[in-house]
Each structure stands twice: as structure tokens, then as C-alpha cells.
Amino acid sequence: MSTPTITPPAPSGLRARLNRWPMLLWMTALWVLLWGDLTLANVLAGFGVAVLLLLLAPMPAVGYVGRVSILGTVWLLAKFILDVLLASVEVSKMALHPLRPPEGGVIRIPLRSESDVILTLTGVFTSLVPGSIIVEAHRFTGTLYVHVLDLPTSGGAEAFRQQVLRQERRLLYALASQEDLARAGLPRRRWWGGPGKGSDR
């Protein structure tokens, strides 16, 4: 499906390293959150630690160039929260059901996107919804193997496969660029962050 991409090397050079400002911002924010006090000293100390970490232990860049759609992201998160709530009830019912043991299965799901980031995030989001665990993720073919706790409640293997593909689709509309969408065979994103008409999301 996709040609294997090589993980980009860690950035070399001072400038390239310091260019990772979102990482700086996140680490500083985390530092302040952990101290629990928004003071100038905390912010400065956090920033210093963040710069030091970026200089001493740079992580390889994810190599993701996308375009974040705010409305797409809102939809992604709203649907995710709803899914988690509903699925928690289903799994709880399953755990307490007096007679019927769960009837699981491992389902193969070939994803449409070629991006490692989308593969990972689809795995994480799918996995966070109760009732599904990623057993195996095959990067070169962009395939996830998901264990489903109970196939009948998910409506069978095919229904579950479609469910994960819709998760990936929401992620793509939230994070991917128009080119990525086209490559995954999806319609262009409109101004509201979703696909054109005829969409079933």
C-alpha cells in the first residue's frame, strides 16, 4: 500500500534543535503544571529545563506535515468522548453479564493513510475506546490488528472494521493536509473541517 518511510534523523545543529518550539512550549507547560503555580520563576525554570532537554536529548522529528482543522478536531474529540462513554457501559454490561461469556476476535484493518502518525493515533484512539486492543500494528502495510472483546455487540467483524476506518477518517479530517486526504482517497476538506456532501460521518 505505501512505500516504507524512513524515520527522519534527529535534527542537527543548534538552530534546528531550538526550532522545535511546540515541544519547548509543551515541556514548559508541563513543568508549570507539575509545580502547580504559575509564577515567573516557574516559567523561566521550566523553559530552561526544556531548552536543556532539547539540546541534550533531541527526539527524532515525527516528520509530519499536516494542517490542523479546529472544527475537525472538535468533532474528533466529541465523538471520541461519546464513544468512550457508550463503550464503557457495553464493557461493564459484558463484565457483569451472568451467563454469556464474551466472544472475541482479532480483526485485520488495512488503513487508508500512509502516515505513521495517523497509524499511531488511530491505534491509540481505537485502543482507548473500551472493548478494543491493538494486538499488532504493521507499519509498512499500514495495517492494524485489533482484538475486539465481544464481536456481537460491535455488530460483527465488518461493522467493527468500518468503525475503525471512520475513526481514521475523523483523524485525517482533523489533522491531515488536503494532499494527504487525496492520497488516502478521501474527498477534499471543506471550510467546516469535514468532507464535501455525500459523507456519512
Place this chain on the structure above:
Amino acid sequence: MNWDLVREVVASAFFLTGSALVLIAAIGMVRFPDLLSRLHAATKPQVLGIILMMNGLALSLASWQVGWKVMPVIIFQLATAPVAAHMVGRAGYRTNKIRYDLMGVDELSQDLAAVREENDDPQA
């Protein structure tokens, strides 16, 4: 209207639902038949359970400091739970700790068998 009372009631509701979810997870651990389905119980209800309990904690202490501190707890829980589940599930699968007879569909075994045949390598 007594807002402190409202806050306490909402926080208690969060605590109770959260703990109920964790209790159900424990029951699931005992009752589910095999490794993979137990993993579901062991890793998942926590996700919602811990979010609810953290919300309850922030509400009942009514402090912004705690409210903010609770956020990385939730974020890291969300970020690590799937990885932990994946690692255990994958290891279990690869070392045949799986009850294949309990599964209706197993497309990974099918694919692995196909690859093995292709390579003609019984060790693969």
C-alpha cells in the same frame, strides 16, 4: 442556592461512578476467560474511571492548583494505557498465551500463517 453543596454532590457522583467502573473492571478481570479479554477489563474502564475520579477530586478540593495538576494525570493515563495494553497483548499473542478456541474470528493468525507459508520458514 448553596453552591458548595451542589459542588459536593457533583464531586461525590464523579467519585462513585469512577469507583464503580474500577470495581466492574476488577470483576471483569476475574470473570473473563482469557488473557486478551482480561486485558480489556484491566486497561479500559480505568480510562473513564480515572477521568471521573480526577474530576471529582478537582471539584471537591475546589482549588485551581489541583484542577490544573489533574490534567497531566489524565493526559499521561490516556497516552500510556493503550501502549501498555498493546505491549501485553502483543507479547501474549506471540508467545501463544491466547485461547484461540474462544475467538470467533482471528485474522492475524490467518495472515501470519500465510506469511509463514510464503517464506516456507517454520521458525517465522
